[in-house]
Amino acid sequence: MSMAINVWWLVTVVVVAVHSASAGVIVLKWEVEYKFWWPDCKEGIVMAINGKFPGPTIDAVAGDTVIIHVTNKLSTEGVVIHWHGIRQIGTPWADGAAGVTQCAITPGETFTYNFTVDKAGTHFYHGHYGMQRSAGLYGMLIVRSSKERLRYDGEFNLLLSDWWHQSTHTQELALSSRPMRWIGEPQSLLINGRGQFNCSLAAYLNKGGGVRQCTFQKDDQCAPETLRVEPNRVYRLRIASTTALASLNLAVEGHQLEVVEADGNYVAPFTVNDIDIYSGETYSVLLRTHPSPSKKYWISVGVRGRRPNTTQALTVLNYVDTPDSEGPTHPPPVTPRWDDYDRSKSFSKKFFAAKGYPPPPKKSDDQLILLNTQNLIDNHTKWAINNVSLSVPATPYLGSIRYGFKSAYELMKSPGKSFVKDYDIMKPPVNPNTTKGSGIYSFPAGIVVDVILQNANVLKGKISEIHPWHLHGHDFWVLGYGEGKFRPGIDEKTYNLENPPLRNTVALYPFGWTALRFVTDNPGVWFFHCHIEPHLHMGMGAVFAEGVDRIREMDIPNEALGCGLTMKWLMNRGRR
Amino acid sequence: MSMAINVWWLVTVVVVAVHSASAGVIVLKWEVEYKFWWPDCKEGIVMAINGKFPGPTIDAVAGDTVIIHVTNKLSTEGVVIHWHGIRQIGTPWADGAAGVTQCAITPGETFTYNFTVDKAGTHFYHGHYGMQRSAGLYGMLIVRSSKERLRYDGEFNLLLSDWWHQSTHTQELALSSRPMRWIGEPQSLLINGRGQFNCSLAAYLNKGGGVRQCTFQKDDQCAPETLRVEPNRVYRLRIASTTALASLNLAVEGHQLEVVEADGNYVAPFTVNDIDIYSGETYSVLLRTHPSPSKKYWISVGVRGRRPNTTQALTVLNYVDTPDSEGPTHPPPVTPRWDDYDRSKSFSKKFFAAKGYPPPPKKSDDQLILLNTQNLIDNHTKWAINNVSLSVPATPYLGSIRYGFKSAYELMKSPGKSFVKDYDIMKPPVNPNTTKGSGIYSFPAGIVVDVILQNANVLKGKISEIHPWHLHGHDFWVLGYGEGKFRPGIDEKTYNLENPPLRNTVALYPFGWTALRFVTDNPGVWFFHCHIEPHLHMGMGAVFAEGVDRIREMDIPNEALGCGLTMKWLMNRGRR
Structure with a gap:
């Protein structure tokens, strides 16, 4: 099948914050x-918002003010909500x-x-x-442009978990x-909160395959949402992954995908048969429907990056004149081999900023090299950054810094900007033990910071895991990926300083490094962490305080x- | 077997708070x-204190100051601890x-x-x-007298759950x-946090009975604690029930029990073969061991008051010279029939204050008649008191009253001191619906209040349940129990005003009433509620504010x- 998705660019130059006079307020x-x-045809308990799972989609226009009164109706637990991808410029206390x-x-x-x-x-x-x-506390947050540069006829949200x-x-x-x-691998993958445990929508295509055919009652909460499309149209699929653990691959049978947006930033379009998506990432892809089909096609989501033990999530792309009773006639796309990391890296390296984005600053003012290790503390398994496993304190950093508590100065003793030179990232740690700490990295306002994430071998065996790192309060440029141990003074020369993509989440591949750059132009305290929920729970994060002088003057709501x-x-x- | 437990009274007159010069401080x-x-040989998750379940026993002497620094090490949940039976005189903010x-x-x-x-x-x-x-967040709290009036040779704590x-x-x-x-009936009953699910310690005595014999590894957390006793001695068993639901009966095979204390107050001693104990109640019983046995005897705990679906909890009373390999040779005591309410009431009516306790005030200054009903709110099942299901607000009552918030005055609009005269307690409610409310009852300091708890039929069928009511901040006199609907002006004449027992928890029997009296001598805000955890969760409680003027002057820790x-x-x- 030839690929012929066209992208019409309405504007090609300016990508800036839009605060139009007509900006609205969403309450x-x-x-x-x-x-x-x-969620997967087996009863469980979800965190619902206004009785819905996933939570309601927020649909805003750039420049809008969004006001959300979140009431905690839980019995004994606290709650917060993070607006993933929103930079919270001037409102760091709303980062959640x-x-x-x-x-x-x-x-x-x-x-x-x-x-x-x-x-x-x-x-x-x-x-x-x-x-x-x-x-299950998640939902989509769409911010539209009043002058959208992409042209498409319709759109769908696919929230993966x-x-x-x-x-x-x-x-x-x-x-x-x-x-x-x-915790093991997930029991199910969900598309828009719907999955099927212990059965497959596609089992009828593989009779005797041992997997049960899913059946549904009307209104079943686990019945897939079908995407109904018309022929010869362009659809925007807005895809987000909020998985706790799984790295995913998404494909649409018989259709190619033109990647046009990543983490809320336009990218130079490129066409693929499937996309990898790590937890914390979002993509928009354009899908052109066939001229005259009366068919159904599979949309498949499978696990990559870890040895999978979870059935593919499936739903159906359904052309409008296809009878409801018929299913797709071909088997679903096969998810690429989980440990084909070259394929994964190749996909990551296809990303470049769309035209019109200014290049990053040519030089950095500060550099962190953050070693990612799995360790022990008193025989508890932890993840650590530069040999410190993050323990978030009971008092929010933003408050300690705002009011200049003595403890804040203690906290600003960071775990160190690099790690010992002779650390062998290819082997289990010689000393598996680490310590807990609440220290953070502090940067003055207006400087350029490079962060090199350095992967390493885990505690046992010859294994290094994928970690998708997410930065709050910022987009950053992804300057490059490399194999093995980062060589300061040498590997910087390989950076893409011309048109690197802007993102807020980036993958760190096994035994490799990933370099990113950002400007400290948003005073606040920003979490930077592996987006794998259990890894974060086990201490895999860092915190960046930015423009401390400015924070001390902020009018933070009590x-x-x-x-x-x-x-x-x-x-x-x-x-x- | 003849019963010959002797109780030597050391003091017979004064029962007052002891603040001796030698009072200690427990930190x-x-x-x-x-x-x-x-807990019951099946893995579960408990709330532990310092890694222990049940939590550590507090062992204090009357007059001691107890200082407990409670650190919440939970991930996302709040926590408090209530010191059940401690009146918190002058420290209502420490009631938990x-x-x-x-x-x-x-x-x-x-x-x-x-x-x-x-x-x-x-x-x-x-x-x-x-x-x-x-x-599982519970433990024993023993307060000893420096001049204990009871004589005994040893003691054991039995915390039932x-x-x-x-x-x-x-x-x-x-x-x-x-x-x-x-939620159904519990899977297991625990004695000091230890129970056995799906097996019985006594199965060997009933071969072919279909119940599996329990076996244990060394140090199993579910292995019963054996009570090792010597012959011809007197032991004090301190028994507390912190059950969420179950009303219990406890018996010791071949031994009688002399009841000497209830809810922290001495009672006129009486001897029984077994005791009923409701959630929230505590008892001390004296047990005299036989002169020369080499045997083991069962201690059995079974469910009463609800149709049981839970195996008896068992442990063993073990005379010191009995070989470890031998078990008791007789079957455990049979728990009395669950719905023999006459037997239950007969036990309750055996309680009288010990000698030396002054009688209650002869008259009351105020009277509440509190109807206990099961209701619906928008098809949620609730329990209500005088047609209001209690919803505890996010701001503690003690704080709202201390700072005189406008809301506090709203809150002090109580659900009403009585209920409609023609309410038929023998039938399901004509109107099953009720409302939520946060209103409380407010009393001036230094008055005498009578509370009549009135039971009624539940939503469906001809059923009325047992509710053990617990009052914080006070002991109260149990003036009497009656059948059917309380008749104001008539039933007061049946009150025992001579030597009623002082308690902090009392049972309300099906289709009956229970009358209690207390003096508002402890300024504070005191919870008064059914001690059945799910009933409280469903709104079965009231709140008494006492001495509001005094509360407004209190120095409550921020x-x-x-x-x-x-x-x-x-x-x-x-x-x-």
């Missing part, structure tokens, strides 16, 4: 609660990272997130406290136990800081 | 966290009832409970937020769902009030 009232649900930018909202309380969605993009939102993302039958409470405990109990030391300080100042 | 540091545990006397302690935070244990008694402590008590395999998170959701999903309106008020007053 939402959300209640977060647990609900019984059947518990312990970093705010206190968790306690049961019965309401916290108001009030922020501007400054530029168009495909985003999502999710819980950022404990493992509440994995419990993974699902366990064990509760996240149990998972959290298992991961924290000594010895650690690994409601964001009603816990820990900030609460004590704020409550006691009236007594002086 | 404890506790960390609350979840742990994998095998979330939403009533304090804000839940958020993860990572430490709250310090600092209170005086003013008089001797057998007590326990437990979680009082969500259903955390049922999750019930255990479900479904997590309390799931149970909470199930109970709140529409339609409500009932740390108790760091949530909701009080937090906002305390944080903002510095800005004025």
Whole structure:
């Protein structure tokens, strides 16, 4: 099949924040609660918003102000929501990272997130406290451009996630136990919150294959959403992955995909048969429908990057005049081999900024080299960055810094900008032990920072895992990927400084390094962490404080800081 | 077997708070966290204190100050601990009832409970937020007298509880769902946190009975604690029930029990073969061992008051010279028929105050008649008191009243002191619907209040359930029990005003009433509720504010009030 998706660029030069006079205000009232649900045709418990799983889609226009009153209707648990991909320029307290930018909202309380969605993009939102993302607290966040440069006839959202039958409470405990109990691979993959456990939509094509054919009752919560399309049209698929663990590959049978957006930034379009998508990433792809088919085609989502033990998630692309009773006539696309990392890297390296994006600064003012290791603390399994496993304190960093607590200065003793020169990343650590710490990296405003993520061998065996790293408060340029150990002074020369893509999430491949650059132009405290939920739970993160002087002058709502030391300080100042 | 337990009374007159010059200070540091545990030989998750389940026993002397630094090591949940039976005279903020006397302690935070244990008694402590008590957050709290009036040679604590395999998170959701999903009977009963699911210690005595014989590995967390005794001695068994649901009966094979203490108050001793014990109650019983046996005897705990579906909990009373390999040679005591309410009431009516206790005031200044009904709110099943199902607000009552918030005055609009005269307690409610409310009852300091608990038929069928009611901050006199509907002006004449027992928990029997009296001599806000955890979760409670003027002058630690309106008020007053 020849590929002929055309992209019409409406504007080719300016990609800036749009604050038009006509900017609107979107006001939402959300209640977060647990609900019984059947995400994969087996009953479980999800975190629902206003009774819905996944949560409602936010559909905004660049420049809009979004005001979301989030009420915690849980019995005993706190909650926060992070607006993944929104940079929160000037509103770091609305970033929704518990312990970093705010206190968790306690049961019965309401916290108001009030922020501007400054530029168009495909985003999502999710819980950022404990493992509440994995419990199902997520939804899509679409920011449209009032002058969209892409042309298409229709669009669909595909929010991808993974699902366990064990509760996240149990998972959290298992991961924290000594010895650690690994949560294993997910029971199901979900597309828009719908998956099928222990059966396949496509089993009828593979009779005797041993997998049961899925059947559904009307209104089953696990019945797939079919994408109904017309012939000879262009559709935008907005795809986001909020998986707790799984790296995914998505394909549409018989159709190619033109990748046009990544993490809310336009990219130079390129065409592929399938896309890899890591947790925390979003893509827009354009799909041109065939001229005159009366058929159904599979959309398949499978696991890559880890040895899979989870059935492909499937749904159907359905041309309008196809009878409902017929299924696709061919088997679903086969997910590429999970450990074909060359293929994965090749996909990552296809990304370049779209025309019109200015190049990154040519030089950096500061450089961090962050070693990713799996370690032990008192026989608890942990992940560490430069030999420190992050322990987020009870008082949000943003508050400690705002009020200049002594502890804040302690916190600003970072784990170190690099690691020991002779560390052998190809072998298990010589000393498997590490320490817990709450230290953060502090940068002045207005400088250029390079971060090199350095992968390494895990505790045992000859294994190195994929880690998709996500930075809050920023897009960053992905300057390059490399094999083995980063060589300072040498590998910088391989950086793409011409047209690197802007992203907020990037993969670190096994035994390799990934380099990224950002400008500290957004005063605040920003979480930077592996987006794999259990890895973050086990300490795989860092925190960047940016423009501390500016933070100290910020008018942060008290409601964001009603816990820990900030609460004590704020409550006691009236007594002086 | 003749019963010959002797009780030597050392003092017979004075029963008052002892604040001796030698009063000590007990300082404890506790960390609350979840742990994998095998309470009934099946793995589950418990709330542990310092890694222990049940939590450590507090062993104090009357007059001691107890200071407990409770650190919340949970991931996302708040926590509090209630010191059940301690009246918290002058320290209502240390009572540990979330939403009533304090804000839940958020993860990572430490709250310090600092209170005086003013008089001797057998007590326990437990979680009082969500259903955390049922999750295993409990332990014994023993307050000794420096001049103990009872004589005995040794003592044992028996903390009784019930255990479900479904997590309390799931149970909470199930109970709140529409339609409500009932949690069912417990999977196991636990004695000091140890039970046996799906097997019996006594199966060898009933070969072919279909029940498996329990076997244990060394150090199994579910292996029963044997009570090792010497012949011809007197032992004090301190028994507390912290069950979520089950009403229990305890018997010791071949031994009689002399009841000497109830809920931390001495009672006129009486001898029985077994005791009923409802959730929230404590007893001390004296047990005289036989002169020269070399045997083991069963201690059995079984369910009463609800149709049982849970195996008896068993442990062994073991005379010192009995070989470890031998078990008891007789079958365990049979638990009395669950619905023999006459037997249950007969036991309750055996209680009279010990000599030396002054009688209650002869008259009351105020009277509440509280109708207990099962109802619907928007098809959620609820329990209601005088047609209001209690919804505890996010801001603790104690704080709202202390700072005189407008909302506090709203809250002090109580559900009403009585119910409609023509309500037929013998039939399902004509109108099954009720409303939620947060209203409380307010009393001036220093008055005498009578509370008549009135039982009624549930929503469907001809059923009325047992409810053990527990009052915080007080002991009360149990003035009497009656059948059917309380007749004001008539039934008061049947009250025992001479030597009624002082208790903090009392049973309300099916289709009957129970009358109690207390003096409002302890300014504070006190929870009064059915001690059945799911019933409380479904709104079966009331709140008494006592001496509001005095509360408004209290120096309540800010740390108790760091949530909701009080937090906002305390944080903002510095800005004025």
